[in-house]
Amino acid sequence: MLWSALIFGLLGSFHCVGMCGPIAFMLPVDRKNPVKRFFQLSSYHAGRILTYSVIGLIFGVVGKSLNLFGFQQNLSIAIGVLMIAVILIPSRFLSKYSISKPIYKLVGKVKSNMGAALKKKDPATFFTIGYLNGLLPCGLVYMAVFGALASGDALQGGLYMAIFGLGTIPLMTTAIYLGNFLKGTIKQRIVKAIPVFVVIIGVLFILRGMGLGIPYISPSENVRIEKIAAQHACH
Template sequence: MHPELYLSYSSAFAIGLLGSTHCLGMCGGISASLSMALPVGRGFRFRQTLLLLAFNFGRIGSYSLIAAGVALLSTQAAGQWAWAGLLLMTLAGVLLIFMGLSMGQWWQGIRYIERAGAPVWRTLSPLTKRFLPVNNAGQALALGSLWGWLPCGLVYSTLGWAALQPTVPSAALTMFFFGLGTLPSMLATGYAAQWIRSIKSHQGVRKISGILLILFGLWTLPIQALLNL
């Protein structure tokens, strides 16, 4: 595997890990509800883990599917127009900066971008009711696969990164590793919701995560190439 792909996958994982406090606000509630709906008793922890993993891997699978579709278009565009690659890199960097500003609670402009996915979510969200309440792993997987389409600035920011990948499979893997980065916080939400809520609201954690996401965005911007245009 090319070293640049390793860097891309590890960076996507880091973005997911840093931005996971945002994920708690978007998906944490439904993740915690999976645990609370289970009857406490023998085998509770096993059933809880199974449902949480199924839900989250359904969510991550949707991210990879969306990335594959985006990459299918972006790789064709980059092959036909030389400027398309620069445009994608600039877009990816700007989205990450916007997400960092939102995470640090300095500016919430990313919400305007999230609205772009609202029509798709309005179509899919009624389908989630078919799998509630969740009683088995199959229902959790299906619910997670739908929940992955929830409009989310962090997902859109990383999709911009995934669109930069040279192939469709590498773009899908980039979003898969991003999803893995969000997984620890999402699992912890199910296991210890109260503790995670306290971490989510900690201003220092949000600001540090925001700054690091902004730095990722600045690193992504093709500043030198843009100056040479």
């Protein structure tokens, strides 16, 4: 299911341009020196990906703990149902239970630190801004976190979120160079397509947890046991 992380990243980047675009536009990149600008942007993206990877690592550990208790398949189904529910339940109901509300103070501190980093303009500025940027609440990041949780492994969870971060790079980099270039009907169509893809991936997570014996999509429990046994044999 690692490919779903890349899809979340590519789709999430369209959302990121709207939500985190102002941060990207304010990055003090060197517009005259292409080589220096490349390393500055690489540092910024590296900071974001590091944050995502650490988050994925943490939730991968949680998923592994649940896996040890035999909840892995049920967890995959629950996450798939949750993804679909988030899309189908009217936003006015979800707004009452926004998971970002309890961390408003933390978000305020993150933004304050980002503002301070923007003023410094030293070599560590871009990495610091990227690292802090990765901590800001984002709906698509939450979806990717669900995927990391369902991975049931710390390294897989970290890799899942790292791939998600890599998927955001092309569009975020383009936004930094060209500004808000997505306008009109194209942007509206992309925004409308995002919920559809989230539902599709949610269905795939449900199928994965059901263990229907469909290769690559819904492997049976016997196949899972064989893979785990093979991994232990290698060690």
